[in-house]
Every structure is written in structure tokens, then in C-alpha cells.
Amino acid sequence: MKKITVPIPIDLHHDMNRIKELENRTLISMIIEGTRKEVKELGTKIAESRRRRTTLNNMVDSNVL
Numbered sequence: 001m002k003k004i005t006v007p008i009p010i011d012l013h014h015d016m017n018r019i020k021e022l023e024n025r026t027l028i029s030m031i032i033e034g035t036r037k038e039v040k041e042l043g044t045k046i047a048e049s050r051r052r053r054t055t056l057n058n059m060v061d062s063n064v065l
Contacts, residue, residue, distance in 0.1 A: 006031075 008016075016027055 016030055019025065019030060020027060
């Protein structure tokens with residue numbers, strides 16, 4: 001795994017450390033989990049947007065004929 005440095009606001013860092021202590025987790029596991037959730041959510045939004053655009057295009061195309 002590649003190591004990187006990421007600036008995190010101090011209040012978020014404190015919150016993450018509290019969660020770390022409560023749930024016995026590592027900071028990196030929380031970051032990875034959050035990143036995966038965000039990627040999944042954005043993928044879903046993109047797919048919905050494409051479906052909506054395709055539906056609208058099909059509606060316009062059917063009205064033109």
C-alpha cells in the first residue's frame with residue numbers, strides 16, 4: 001500500500017480519533033470505508049443521470065417521428 005499525506009481539519013481528526021477509540025478501528029480503515037462509500041454513491045448518481053438522459057432523449061425522439 002502506498003503512503004500519502006492528507007491534510008485533515010483538526011476537528012475532523014479529533015472526531016475520527018474518538019470513533020477509533022470507541023470502535024477499535026484504525027484511521028485508515030475509516031478513510032477507506034468512507035472513500036468506498038463515496039465512490040459507490042457517485043457511481044450510482046452517474047448511472048441514474050445517464051438513465052434519465054436516455055429516457056428524455058427517447059421521449060424527444062419518439063415525439064419527432
